Amino acid sequence: MTIATTNPATGETLKTFQPHSDQHLEQALDRAAKAFQTWRRTTFAERAARMQKAAALLEERKDSLARLITLEMGKLRKQGVAEIEKCANGCRYYAENAERHLADEVIATDAKRSLVKHQPVGAVLAVMPWNFPFWQVFRFAAPALMAGDVGLLKHASSVPQCALAIEEIFKNAGFPQGVFQTLLIGSDKVQKLIEDPRIVAATLTGSDGAGRSLGRAAGGQIKKTVLELGGSDPFVVLPSAKLEQAVKVAVAARIQNAGQSCIAAKRFIVHQQIAEEFEKRFVDAFKALKVGDPQDDATDVGPLASRQVLDDVDDQVRRSASKGARTACGGKRLEDRPGFFYAPTVLLNAENTAAFQEEVFGPVAAVTRAKDLDHAIALANDTQFGLGAAAFTNDSKEQERLADELEAGSVFINGMVKSDPRLPFGGIKASGYGRELSQVGIREFTNTKTVWIG
Numbered sequence: 001m002t003i004a005t006t007n008p009a010t011g012e013t014l015k016t017f018q019p020h021s022d023q024h025l026e027q028a029l030d031r032a033a034k035a036f037q038t039w040r041r042t043t044f045a046e047r048a049a050r051m052q053k054a055a056a057l058l059e060e061r062k063d064s065l066a067r068l069i070t071l072e073m074g075k076l077r078k079q080g081v082a083e084i085e086k087c088a089n090g091c092r093y094y095a096e097n098a099e100r101h102l103a104d105e106v107i108a109t110d111a112k113r114s115l116v117k118h119q120p121v122g123a124v125l126a127v128m129p130w131n132f133p134f135w136q137v138f139r140f141a142a143p144a145l146m147a148g149d150v151g152l153l154k155h156a157s158s159v160p161q162c163a164l165a166i167e168e169i170f171k172n173a174g175f176p177q178g179v180f181q182t183l184l185i186g187s188d189k190v191q192k193l194i195e196d197p198r199i200v201a202a203t204l205t206g207s208d209g210a211g212r213s214l215g216r217a218a219g220g221q222i223k224k225t226v227l228e229l230g231g232s233d234p235f236v237v238l239p240s241a242k243l244e245q246a247v248k249v250a251v252a253a254r255i256q257n258a259g260q261s262c263i264a265a266k267r268f269i270v271h272q273q274i275a276e277e278f279e280k281r282f283v284d285a286f287k288a289l290k291v292g293d294p295q296d297d298a299t300d301v302g303p304l305a306s307r308q309v310l311d312d313v314d315d316q317v318r319r320s321a322s323k324g325a326r327t328a329c330g331g332k333r334l335e336d337r338p339g340f341f342y343a344p345t346v347l348l349n350a351e352n353t354a355a356f357q358e359e360v361f362g363p364v365a366a367v368t369r370a371k372d373l374d375h376a377i378a379l380a381n382d383t384q385f386g387l388g389a390a391a392f393t394n395d396s397k398e399q400e401r402l403a404d405e406l407e408a409g410s411v412f413i414n415g416m417v418k419s420d421p422r423l424p425f426g427g428i429k430a431s432g433y434g435r436e437l438s439q440v441g442i443r444e445f446t447n448t449k450t451v452w453i454g
């Protein structure tokens with residue numbers, strides 16, 4: 001895998017990077033281990049001051065950082081700016097709340113005094129994807145550094161400039177040398193890093209294949225992992241829903257980031273009573289989407305991140321059509337321009353096809369009809385994944401059943417699935433394990449230590 005910046009809007013490779021040498025990695029691991037010994041002893045106030053500074057730098061640099069995101073993975077400029085603002089917000093959240101989330105808990109037992117402490121564990125390796133090249137990293141780094149851990153980032157090979165810009169932010173915010181480092185390496189180096197005693201734990205956000213590989217390597221070393229993997233989120237629409245709102249949110253939930261989001265709604269399960277009307281409005285809305293230059297704020301859907309993603313989406317749509325899905329709109333590459341563009345696509349009657357069974361990472365919606373609520377829930381749960389799930393209904397009994405019975409890490413009723421620093425985020429089944437964000441997230445890479453004093 002070459003480490004390079006390729007502009008997805010033009011297909012042009014603009015810059016390639018020499019991977020870091022083994023000697024460089026050795027030095028980085030040493031720096032991390034050394035930095036941890038000091039960093040773990042800093043106060044929350046000292047860490048928070050730097051994390052607030054990182055938030056301020058993100059705000060200050062948001063236009064240039066968003067340009068970098070657009071350049072390396074094709075995200076719409078306006079969505080890039082929103083991503084950077086979200087990172088700043090995440091930094092502020094943990095600067096303000098880490099101490100409270102990790103405070104000692106005194107528990108009454110037979111001891112004179114017994115308590116639970118949450119202490120940092122050391123250097124954590126973070127293997128990250130390109131689709132939210134800043135947010136995925138900050139979502140890990142803000143809580144980990146506030147907890148007193150140190151981080152080593154192995155970012156996706158397609159976003160090296162983003163990876164280096166993140167390291168620069170932490171450096172400029174005053175985090176001591178070795179507390180956060182970017183490693184420019186391919187995935188072939190990950191196993192060796194996991195085996196190194198200076199790495200104590202790892203987190204991976206990415207495909208389930210990469211997650212399985214990292215999980216195996218870490219399991220062999222008895223090292224803790226958090227895995228945030230793929231999803232094929234259901235989006236259930238029932239008769240009592242406000243249809244106009246449901247359609248609007250359904251479109252936004254599918255095409256965000258050109259469909260390349262783990263929590264994008266991917267399978268639309270619509271009650272038969274309203275299916276015809278939903279499908280008509282949904283397809284009309286997809287046909288009206290403007291595909292084009294990600295720098296142009298009038299654009300709704302930009303390019304896919306790479307030729308590989310484009311090829312995969314095209315293949316999945318073709319296989320789905322050959323198994324009986326009906327292409328209501330789109331269904332093809334946009335070959336009239338350079339770059340990796342795919343037409344926004346709606347596949348009807350898509351149950352039992354690749355679009356329903358696999359994760360499709362592009363602007364492709366798979367729709368099917370459900371006979372009733374039981375059927376809708378069964379269809380929603382009929383997947384290897386379990387990241388998020390959304391449902392639209394104004395019937396409170398249905399809302400409760402959906403909240404209880406949808407098999408996912410998050411269930412959103414009458415809204416699209418999103419991440420929020422105040423709420424835990426993560427999946428079940430092949431979508432991974434462990435949680436990021438909130439109090440649950442910051443405790444993942446800590447030692448929950450029981451202290452008993454007689």
Ligand code: NAP
Pocket residue numbers: 001127128129130131132136154155156157158185186187190204205206207208209210211213214227228229230231261262263359361387427431432
């Ligand atoms: P990917 O190919 O799995 O890559 C993710 C990261 O893992 C990259 O840094 C990649 O490095 C590395 N990697 C790949 N194979 C590996 C292996 N065998 N061992 C160790 N590391 C390996 O995923 P992607 O295409 O970048 O991202 C899309 C996927 O991420 C989708 O499935 C999406 O749903 C998922 N995702 C999940 C979440 C979540 O929170 N659950 C959030 C965002 C994305 P290289 O780039 O060098 O190959």
